[in-house]
Amino acid sequence: MTTAIAVTSNGHMLPSPERHTPRAHVFQAPQEQPFDVALAETQRLIEEHGHVVVVHPVDLPRAFLHRLHAIRSVLETDRIALMPTSLPPLGTAVLVRQLRQLSMCEFSPGVLGASVRLLAHYVYAGALMHSVTKLDRLPASLTASAKSWNPRAQFAVLAAPTPQLVRTDGGDSGGARSVLSGPQFPTQLTVAHGQSTATWVSGTLAPQWRVADVHEVYLPEESPKWWGTGKLVEFAAAIPDVSVLYRLVSSVRRDECHWCGLELIGDRCAFCAAPAPYGTGARRAGGERPQTARRSPGHAPAQGSGSAAGAAQGAAPAAGAPTAGAPTAGAPAPGAAAAAPPAAPSPSTPPASGSGSDPGPGTAGPGAAGPAAASALRPAAGTGTGAGMPPGPAAPPGAGADPRAGAGPAPGGRGGNGLTGPRTDGPRTDPRRSGSGLAAFLKQKHAAAAAKQAAAARSQAQSPAAEAAQSPAAETQSPAADPQSRHAVVADPRGL
Structure with a gap:
């Protein structure tokens, strides 16, 4: 269709x-x-x-x-x-x-x-006229209008694509004739004669524009009104080949x-x-997010390093350090220190090495973040390394010190407790979280648990009536009644 x-x-x-x-x-x-x-x-x-x-x-x-x-x-x-x-x-x-x-x-x-x-x-349309006094659609100078009173004057007017007006009788330059700006591609010239009998269009303009053919038609009935005169020869040059128009x-x-x-x-x-x-301009792709630094699996921070991150957060950043809000490799999120206290290692986890161990390759030492961060990563004087002892009846000698101090780097080429991150234990002021305080605390908890188990065994050996009489009292006893049961939440070393 x-x-x-x-x-x-x-x-x-x-x-x-x-x-x-x-x-x-x-x-x-x-x-x-x-x-x-x-x-x-x-x-x-x-x-x-x-x-x-x-x-x-x-x-x-x-x-x-x-x-x-x-x-x-x-x-x-x-x-x-x-x-x-x-x-x-x-x-x-x-x-x-x-x-x-x-x-x-x-x-x-x-x-x-x-x-x-x-x-x-791509249509070059114009007309050859003898007067431009009534031509109000195109700009015509006063000089051209004054010369229109000459009966021998001829004007070639180009209306499209660029308005242009020239004298064709040589009146402007003593015999030299001006030329209209023509097309730079092959065209066909269509000519319509009005009341003028001039042959300038087909005899002069056609060779100048190098048209392929001249095709004569009847003058449209609107042309005299459009040009302001009926004494004219209207012409139009355009592309005749439909294949060129298609391309x-x-x-x-x-x-x-x-x-x-x-x-x-x-x-x-x-x-x-x-x-x-x-025309509305470029659109941004939806769902785009700014690229942020990602932590590699081999540089994930060790669990329980939140205290050191909180200390390093308050320290002044050194020159060239990343800006705030951008996560860096080997460092936890800024809110990790306030989220949970550092956990003590489980019995199967080897204790951390001493403060003088080499952080190992691929990790940032204390000097990488500046003097303030180095002091925050250093343990406080008079306290241990912060690594607790496994639960036992008594604390062995030197519980506050690292038994592997001076032994060199841990297996795997990294210092610390053998995890993938550097040592980030900060100063601790709670005596229960130091080496000796934690061992004594766990000893008391194990003794209280053993006493409860012995009381339960004795209650089972009594008569059913006595057991029924004592059971309400045992049920009403809450963990808060025992002064040592207040810390039942942290009795398990893995919950520290």
């Missing part, structure tokens, strides 16, 4: 050089055709072709333009595109002939309608209209006048 091309004047429909080129539909003026007849013809065009592209001049009478808008409103359709153009009448007719040729191609209605503005830039339109970027869904070229849809989507 081909898209229908419509015009508002019979002079805008030129004879086509090819027989299979479709004709254009002509809308009549409101005073020449009733509204219901125009409505029925438009409905038939939409049913046969699907879409209609109407090319009309920008100075179309207001009543005629209101008629076109009324037809589109009554039919309640968005398949009618109204495309104004500022070309002269003959240039508009040449443009419509190109659209009729392209309607046989595979272009969608949106691309064909939007190509009106594209092809108008020209196909080379332009296509977009999809976000309102009606049709394809379009340029900056605006021809049917709904919605702007092209690429």
